[in-house]
Amino acid sequence: MRELLEVILDLGRPAEARFPAGDVLLNSHEVTEDDIQYVVARIGVFGDDNRAGIERTLHRISAIRNRKGKIVGLTLRVGRAVFGMIKLIDDLVFSEKSILLLGRPGVGKTTMLREMSRVLADEARKRVVIVDTSNEIAGDGDIPHPAIGHARRMQVKTPSLQHSVMIEAVENHMPEVIIIDEMGTELEALAARTIAERGVQLVATAHGNTLENLVMNPTLSDLIGGIQTVTLGDEEARRRHTKKSILERKAPPTFEIIVEIQGWDRVAVHPNVAQAVDNMLRGVSIAPETRWVDKAGKLHRSHTTAKPLMTTLPEKALGQVTGGRITKILPFGVDRGKLQQVVRGYQAPLEVVNDLKEADLLLTTKSYYRRGPVALGEAEEAGKPVYVLRKNTLPQLEEFVRGISRSATMTxxxxxxxxxxxxxxxxxxxxxxxxxxxxxxxxxxxxxxxxxxxxxxxxxxxxxxxxxxxxxxxxxxxx
Missing domain, CATH: 3.30.1370.50 (R3H-like domain)
Known part of the structure; x- marks a missing residue:
């Protein structure tokens, strides 16, 4: 039960428990209206966002309604206070810079935010105010949960007013740090910029998995400085070797640091958001710092960059790997059968292996690389090159094998x-x-x-x- 994530109650279906490893049916009986009403009668009042809680706990209950507004489904999400969770980023928390947390739903953004609130209030002795729109950070009820330490909590009447409560917190309560969960509107992005310009440290979460998601999101791009189209003069365009209309960052980022949460024990950090965004707009590869904790509790760091295959890695670089001998490749997230088929077809000096210790390089795809699995961290730690395909397709594999083959025979x-x-x-x-x-x-x-x-x-x-x-x-x- 310690790994329980959610309990699902849907009218006319059996109750279901969700765990990281999969879903489990609790029994064979279908959920009835009486079952749903029994739960609703024992929790708090649902707000405009269809969320409620249990007083002085961190649990969250979300409702699904039919067209008439009647509740026909409930998602009971388990809330936990995990002390020590910010070990991965504790140096960033004390840096006094504004931090934005990104990650998929359920990856632990709010849990990390809650622990950061406690550490900043109790250990750093700062004046911390939490804008708790859904009562998810500090729990339901008027008395906040002890997990936030001495931080103060401001509740929000309705989610649409979150931006105004953010400004109210700065104007009325003299905070040194403001904590915000789930920034998702343009008004909230503008309010965050106003707060940052007043010298207050911001710590927040936003919708999105990576920095690239924010750059492509017109609503939230202001959090990383905003993107605008600029027309260059003829001389400047020639000097830069670009077309005359280019994309540039509009203003300094509201958040100086972005943390992409890839798992409970793994994050990717962009310590300089302004530089990362500028490089991205110029088409230059960005190199987030990957941090992870092993089973022994030891913190590891890596700065390896994900490079698009054959566009930034010329044959000369591939030749440094092969050295004129048979190159051993460990495919990770890549179809082993297709790779072996291409190797045989080109009669390439390559061998597909199963063990990282034997491999000269690791071959993976862009989607797998972004997830940051343990195998990639081990390869980076061992100094093995990691080559990233855009997609797990036959043309991409053929291009990779051709490049390796040519580099092996290149004089x-x-x-x-x-x-x-x-x-x-x-x-x-x-x-x-x-x-x-x-x-x-x-x-x-x-x-x-x-x-x-x-x-x-x-x-x-x-x-x-x-x-x-x-x-x-x-x-x-x-x-």
Whole structure:
């Protein structure tokens, strides 16, 4: 029962208990209206957000209503105070910088927020005010739960007024820290900026899994500075090698630090949000700091960057892995059968292994990398390169194997010719941006032509191959 997450009561269905490992039916009897009313009569009053609680506990009960407003389902969520949960980020909590927590539902955002409230109020001795919209941080009732320590709690009459209570907290109660759960509207984002500009430390949670989600969210993007389209002058566009209309950050971020909660014992930290957003808008890979705690309670950190395969890793870099011998690959989240099929088809000097200790590199997908599983952390700790495919598809696997195969047979002279071809493409891009109608490059093999096409694409220029092998070449021109 210590791992119980929720109990589900739906009219006409058996009651169900949810655990991290899966769901369990409590019995075979269908839930009746009397069962639901029995529960409703013993809890607090449901608010406009259809949430209620049990006085002086951290549990939350959410209602599902039919069209007539009658309750036909209940979600009884277990609330817990987990002391010591912020061990992963305790240095950030005491940094006096504003922190935004991101993560999927049920990953522990509110639990971590509650523990941060207690630590800041009791250990850092700061004046902490919690804006508790759904009474989920400090529990239901007028007396807050002891889990928040000496922090003060302000309740919100209705969720739509959360932004006004945030401003009221600053104006009336002189806080040094304000804690907010579930920021999701533009008004709340604007209120958060107002509070941050008054020198108050903000600690909040928001909807989204990663920093990329916030950048793409027009409602909440103001939390990380806002995104705007800027038109550059001709000279500046040529200097940057970009098109004239680009995306830039509009203002300083409201939150200086973002923590992506990937699990109870694993987070990814962006310690400098402004720099991370700027790099993302320029198309540069960002490198969040991954932190995790092992079974012995030891804290580990890693700064490995997720790199898009074959777009930021040229053949020369792949050659450093292979070293002219058979490369052993451990697939993680990648179809092993497809990978072996491609390796056989290309007769590549590769071997698919099952043990990380034998592997020269680990191959995974973008979706698996973002989850931050333990295997990736172990690979990073052991210094093994981690190559990230965009998708677990046959074309992506073929591209990866082709790159490894070529790098294994590449001589020093061919490395020099690759570098020369790339430099030639970069120079041609500069000439086209300065006004030339088209620039024809030196004839190259198909792989180098592919790299040259991608260089043109990166600078928003058009490119085409012309001629017949071995005299086939790339022509770069404006779009």
């Amino acid at each position: 020093e002279g061919s490395s020099d010719s690759l570098l020369t071809a790339v430099q030639e493409a970069e120079e041609a891009v500069g000439r086209v941006l300065e006004g030339e109608t088209s620039v024809a490059l030196t004839p190259q093999n198909s792989y180098i032509r592919l790299l040259q096409h991608r260089i043109a694409q990166r600078h928003n220029l058009g490119s085409a191959s012309s001629g017949q092998d071995p005299h086939r070449r790339v022509v770069i021109q404006p779009r």
